[in-house]
Amino acid sequence: MSERVAFEDVSVIYPGMAEAALSHVNLEVEEGEFLVLVGPSGCGKSTFLRALAGLEAVSTGRIMIGDRDVTRVPAKDRDIAMVFQNYALYPHMTVAQNMGFALNIAKIPRAEIARRVREAAELLDLTNYLDRKPKALSGGQRQRVAMGRAIVREPQVFLMDEPLSNLDAQLRVQTRTQIATLQRRLGTTTVYVTHDQVEAMTMGDRVVILKDGVVQQVDTPDNLYRHPVNAFVAGFIGSPSMNLIEARVTGNTADIQGFALPLPREVVDTAHAGRVIVGCRPEELQLTDTGIPMTVQLVESLGADSFVYGVVDTIAGPTTVITRTHPADKPALGSSVHVTPRQAHFFSCEGDRPRL
Ligand SMILES: Nc1ncnc2c1ncn2[C@@H]1O[C@H](COP(=O)(O)OP(=O)(O)OP(=O)(O)O)[C@@H](O)[C@H]1O
Ligand SMILES: [Mg+2]
Numbered sequence: 001m002s003e004r005v006a007f008e009d010v011s012v013i014y015p016g017m018a019e020a021a022l023s024h025v026n027l028e029v030e031e032g033e034f035l036v037l038v039g040p041s042g043c044g045k046s047t048f049l050r051a052l053a054g055l056e057a058v059s060t061g062r063i064m065i066g067d068r069d070v071t072r073v074p075a076k077d078r079d080i081a082m083v084f085q086n087y088a089l090y091p092h093m094t095v096a097q098n099m100g101f102a103l104n105i106a107k108i109p110r111a112e113i114a115r116r117v118r119e120a121a122e123l124l125d126l127t128n129y130l131d132r133k134p135k136a137l138s139g140g141q142r143q144r145v146a147m148g149r150a151i152v153r154e155p156q157v158f159l160m161d162e163p164l165s166n167l168d169a170q171l172r173v174q175t176r177t178q179i180a181t182l183q184r185r186l187g188t189t190t191v192y193v194t195h196d197q198v199e200a201m202t203m204g205d206r207v208v209i210l211k212d213g214v215v216q217q218v219d220t221p222d223n224l225y226r227h228p229v230n231a232f233v234a235g236f237i238g239s240p241s242m243n244l245i246e247a248r249v250t251g252n253t254a255d256i257q258g259f260a261l262p263l264p265r266e267v268v269d270t271a272h273a274g275r276v277i278v279g280c281r282p283e284e285l286q287l288t289d290t291g292i293p294m295t296v297q298l299v300e301s302l303g304a305d306s307f308v309y310g311v312v313d314t315i316a317g318p319t320t321v322i323t324r325t326h327p328a329d330k331p332a333l334g335s336s337v338h339v340t341p342r343q344a345h346f347f348s349c350e351g352d353r354p355r356l
Helices: 045-053 095-105 109-122 139-151 169-186 197-203 221-226 231-236 265-270
Strands: 005-012 022-029 034-038 060-064 080-083 156-161 187-194 206-209 214-219 243-250 253-256 259-261 275-280 283-288 291-303 306-314 318-323 336-341 343-348
Touching: 005 045, 005 259, 022 045, 022 060, 022 214, 034 045, 034 169, 034 197, 045 080, 045 156, 045 187, 080 139, 095 109, 095 139, 109 169, 169 197, 187 197, 197 259, 206 231, 214 221, 214 231, 231 243, 231 275, 231 343, 243 265, 243 306, 243 318, 253 275, 253 283, 259 291, 291 318, 306 336
Parallel strands: 034 187, 034 206, 080 156, 156 187
Antiparallel strands: 005 022, 005 060, 206 214, 243 253, 243 275, 253 259, 275 343, 283 336, 291 306, 291 336, 306 318
């Protein structure tokens, strides 16, 4: 039922465009996996889904579903169901009719349609709403009907393009848990697109980070957080973001305003133009008596801990640096303090392309 998906050197260049919307993507989605695609607006997320669904032609490479090369297979023959960002339910049809619509078109026998709709409704907690019209449903319920339309098709692969973007913040959190649970129960290979890194980190078995059509990193949420391969991934995952401080390489250390941070040998050897980016998550920095000088700009108390925002003068100019501290540590605004990394990541200044 569920199948693996593979992109082999897939590029998509839209007609008349100079830049590829997707560039040489190599990626395997395992059978039954929940893979999340995340990245800023315009990075190629929808293009990826549309290429996989057969709605966009690829310029190079091939797409496999199971052992089948589907690169030239029309969308309707790919056995994929997609939930779009702006799902439109038919207003004059009931929930049950909306859910069964595609099956009707496909001339599936009535009894079979009724069975699938009933089962999907049960999974989605919509059993009591089957006879209602969409206008008599809440936003979350409508969203679940849109999911139901995909589920009844019992596809080999589900594609979801920001399906929660129409919901308010609280409902998003609730629904994202439901979708993740449902996917695990169904065990259908799923590619889920979002621009929200929290959604990506909480839902995915693995997460793909895309930027400008290029895959930056594919890994488990934990590994992405702990071992980002470049400064872009480092800054994209985590909230507040990882601090990225550009520093001069002096001997075997990174020099930040007179503070010397020891560098691993390979970082010294590969530093580009004598510079390196030092990455430190807010929780990896601490306020200390000596260290990197910082001017305090803002203190944000969140109860259990607080964030001290400050400015550090770096070789790239004034840089905002955020430190997580105990709420009792409340340096005055405008005061001069020092921060010291407990732990650091190092990135090349050369750009965001992952090291190959
Ligand atoms: N039909 C098209 N013709 C030409 N260029 C397109 C077309 N569709 C998308 N693009 C371009 O391709 C790139 C990738 O678009 P895509 O829709 O895949 O981004 P996205 O990551 O889904 O963004 P968002 O988060 O805003 O939905 C963008 O630069 C976009 O402008
Ligand atoms: Mg999109």
